[in-house]
Amino acid sequence: MPVSSPARVVHTEVPGPRARERIALGAFDLQHGYRTVVVDDEKSQGVSLADVDGNVFLDLFSSFALGALGYNHPALVEVARSEEFLRASINPTSTPFLTTDTWLRFMAELKEKWAPRGTERVFCVDGGGEGIESAIKLAFMAHATRRRVAAGGPADPLQLSAEAQERVLDNEGTDSVLIAFRGAFHGRSLGALSATHSKITHKADVPAFRWPMATFPANRWPLERHADENAAAEAASLAEVARIFEQHDGRVASVLVEPVQSEGGDRHASGAYFRGLQALCKQHGAALILDEVQTGVAITGTMWLHEQFDLPEPPDLVAFGKKMQMGGCFATAPYVVTQFGRMYQTRNGDRARAMLATATLRTIDAEGLCAHAAREGAYFLDGLQAIADRHPALVSDARGRGFLLAFDLPTPAARDDFLKRCLKRGIFASYTGSKSVRIRPHLVTQRADIDEALGAFAAVAKEMA
Numbered sequence: 221m222p223v224s225s226p227a228r229v230v231h232t233e234v235p236g237p238r239a240r241e242r243i244a245l246g247a248f249d250l251q252h253g254y255r256t257v258v259v260d261d262e263k264s265q266g267v268s269l270a271d272v273d274g275n276v277f278l279d280l281f282s283s284f285a286l287g288a289l290g291y292n293h294p295a296l297v298e299v300a301r302s303e304e305f306l307r308a309s310i311n312p313t314s315t316p317f318l319t320t321d322t323w324l325r326f327m328a329e330l331k332e333k334w335a336p337r338g339t340e341r342v343f344c345v346d347g348g349g350e351g352i353e354s355a356i357k358l359a360f361m362a363h364a365t366r367r368r369v370a371a372g373g374p375a376d377p378l379q380l381s382a383e384a385q386e387r388v389l390d391n392e393g394t395d396s397v398l399i400a401f402r403g404a405f406h407g408r409s410l411g412a413l414s415a416t417h418s419k420i421t422h423k424a425d426v427p428a429f430r431w432p433m434a435t436f437p438a439n440r441w442p443l444e445r446h447a448d449e450n451a452a453a454e455a456a457s458l459a460e461v462a463r464i465f466e467q468h469d470g471r472v473a474s475v476l477v478e479p480v481q482s483e484g485g486d487r488h489a490s491g492a493y494f495r496g497l498q499a500l501c502k503q504h505g506a507a508l509i510l511d512e513v514q515t516g517v518a519i520t521g522t523m524w525l526h527e528q529f530d531l532p533e534p535p536d537l538v539a540f541g542k543k544m545q546m547g548g549c550f551a552t553a554p555y556v557v558t559q560f561g562r563m564y565q566t567r568n569g570d571r572a573r574a575m576l577a578t579a580t581l582r583t584i585d586a587e588g589l590c591a592h593a594a595r596e597g598a599y600f601l602d603g604l605q606a607i608a609d610r611h612p613a614l615v616s617d618a619r620g621r622g623f624l625l626a627f628d629l630p631t632p633a634a635r636d637d638f639l640k641r642c643l644k645r646g647i648f649a650s651y652t653g654s655k656s657v658r659i660r661p662h663l664v665t666q667r668a669d670i671d672e673a674l675g676a677f678a679a680v681a682k683e684m685a
């Protein structure tokens with residue numbers, strides 16, 4: 221049943237006077253300068269984001285795709301009001317030393333209904349970046365074990381000689397690498413950051429692993445108008461990855477890739493490209509790690525975007541975050557680590573988050589939100605393409621799958637101007653890459669909301685043209 225969302229209205233600048241007062245209180249926060257919308261949680265409802273000055277926006281940002289069901293969805297409110305949620309929130313447990321029925325039921329349902337096909341186990345942590353860290357570690361562990369055994373050593377690293385163990389503790393344990401992509405974003409923790417390439421701000425002055433980077437294809441849209449150019453870019457990228465494998469012969473543990481490079485500017489590649497990457501990984505004994513932190517959980521029209529790629533085999537590891545209400549990674553059988561302590565985090569097994577995740581996933585299922593995102597996203601994209609066709613010098617590369625949508629303006633300044641004008645009309649969209657507008661509607665966004673957004677985009681494009 222569609223959730224009702226209050227009408228959009230903007231009567232102050234953003235941030236307004238009340239928001240400014242509150243922002244001043246937060247000055248102790250290292251990042252407070254970025255904050256522009258101070259949310260009124262009580263008044264926000266459905267896809268309408270209310271602020272403390274009484275402005276109400278159509279939320280096409282959803283906190284960088286974190287929000288799934290909009291604000292104050294009844295299914296989540298019901299869970300949060302339950303006695304079980306209260307206990308789960310105030311009595312933290314550290315799985316597996318202390319675990320609970322709630323957590324174990326969540327595991328069973330996750331495996332049966334929501335996990336990517338072919339995966340055997342899941343490891344849950346807090347955020348998406350930690351999910352990536354976990355997947356990277358599992359890939360390195362499996363690869364190092366295979367290398368060690370092939371060289372006549374023990375499968376179990378704890379059986380290594382005392383000298384070899386000392387080398388591990390002194391950071392000289394392995395010379396394995398992973399292959400990442402230019403334009404990628406995998407998180408801000410140190411391992412994930414070494415695989416990240418999207419912006420200098422993220423990486424400046426921080427030591428990094430010297431892992432090789434390949435060029436991501438970044439297909440031009442509409443796809444049918446750019447088929448040859450895109451096929452050539454994908455072939456060149458696969459050839460580059462193949463060369464990197466050869467240069468690091470036997471030392472590549474994994475290829476880490478986003479199904480759509482999201483923070484890097486919503487850069488897409490085809491299913492054929494990902495099948496090519498999987499074939500290269502198989503040929504060289506490396507894991508294919510898909511970072512579905514932003515593309516996962518229904519936003520592209522399927523539970524996981526890679527379901528649309530027709531991969532002959534499941535990806536070896538799939539990282540998640542955001543809409544899952546927690547971070548983590550799914551692993552296929554060869555990447556399951558059974559020795560306790562090699563993978564652990566005090567807060568894994570957070571059953572309060574598990575309850576919210578369960579309610580979110582069940583609602584996605586009950587309300588058919590995958591199909592909804594696919595259908596309404598296609599309608600939204602058609603509308604964006606129509607605006608691009610009307611204003612080709614201003615709007616280009618309207619692109620997306622489901623509700624993961626974007627388009628380009630000619631310059632970063634034009635993009636920022638566009639977003640500010642939209643905000644004044646009650647439409648809160650976001651930025652990505654250097655000059656792209658990023659659209660990440662909540663999964664419950666309705667046709668009338670999309671028409672409202674398209675109307676505002678068209679009016680702003682006309683103003684700026």
Ligand SMILES: Cc1ncc(COP(=O)(O)O)c(C=O)c1O
Nearest residue numbers: 347348349405406407513514541
């Ligand atoms: C594709 C991708 N991977 C990883 C991350 C990191 O997730 P988190 O910020 O939850 O650590 C993000 C965050 O935007 C992301 O978009």
